[in-house]
Amino acid sequence: MAKNAWQELALAMLSLALPFAANAQDAAAVLGPVADALQIEEVKALKVVAAGSGYEKRSTEPRPASVPAALVAAGRATADPSSPMYVPPPAPRARSYFRIVSQVQELDLAAESLEIEQVRASSSAPDAAREPATTTTIDANADWSLRHRYWLTPHAFVAGALAHDASVGMETLDGTEYRVVSFTVDGHEVRGYVDPADKLVRVRTTVDGEDGETDVIESFFDWTEQGELTFPSMLIRKENGELAEVLVVQEIDTGTSG
Numbered sequence: 001m002a003k004n005a006w007q008e009l010a011l012a013m014l015s016l017a018l019p020f021a022a023n024a025q026d027a028a029a030v031l032g033p034v035a036d037a038l039q040i041e042e043v044k045a046l047k048v049v050a051a052g053s054g055y056e057k058r059s060t061e062p063r064p065a066s067v068p069a070a071l072v073a074a075g076r077a078t079a080d081p082s083s084p085m086y087v088p089p090p091a092p093r094a095r096s097y098f099r100i101v102s103q104v105q106e107l108d109l110a111a112e113s114l115e116i117e118q119v120r121a122s123s124s125a126p127d128a129a130r131e132p133a134t135t136t137t138i139d140a141n142a143d144w145s146l147r148h149r150y151w152l153t154p155h156a157f158v159a160g161a162l163a164h165d166a167s168v169g170m171e172t173l174d175g176t177e178y179r180v181v182s183f184t185v186d187g188h189e190v191r192g193y194v195d196p197a198d199k200l201v202r203v204r205t206t207v208d209g210e211d212g213e214t215d216v217i218e219s220f221f222d223w224t225e226q227g228e229l230t231f232p233s234m235l236i237r238k239e240n241g242e243l244a245e246v247l248v249v250q251e252i253d254t255g256t257s258g
Helices: 002-038 069-073 144-151 154-163
Strands: 045-057 095-108 113-121 134-138 167-173 176-185 188-194 200-209 212-226 229-239 242-254
Touching (some): 002 229, 144 154, 144 188, 154 200
Antiparallel strands (some): 045 095, 113 134, 167 176, 176 188, 188 200
């Protein structure tokens, strides 16, 4: 009787452990082609040089209402809100545009850190004044409001998923079924979407802030051979569905000798 009880207990424990082992195996199988493309086992550091556009949140301070002068001059509107001719001004855009003249991302997979150096200009005009370069360093102890940027990079996500107890699910978006690899780090879930062609097309997470929870999605487009590995040519980040950054990759340098 005692022997049978121990056998039943062992079988129960094994049945509980099997889903976790299967999930880990499935995650490795799903991410295998992506890991090969990124050369996860060889690449220890990565420098990505890009340029593009940025969109940052505007000040939340209310602005005085104003009616376009052209409408007033044409007699089609008035600046008096109590008038039946009053035309409310259009709502201000939630984000303001700036041009990213250059952005250099230096990723250190061993230290799990990311350094971003950015030079921006206020407009897309070729002669627009450039602001001094700014550098943001995101190390392993950074607050999640910055830390999530590290995990949104293709190399960090794949390496993190393979090192953690990642699970695999399915999700259909716009008629396409994706395999979704998820793992939790620093108390936050990070999800990667792999399409039917074995391409990692987006990484998603959430960030808590003063305005509530922000849904952050980094999408990867046009995977092409760049030097010694395959990497997306365009990176687009959205926050709560609004554009935050569009980058066109210009150059990649791997630290394979490290």
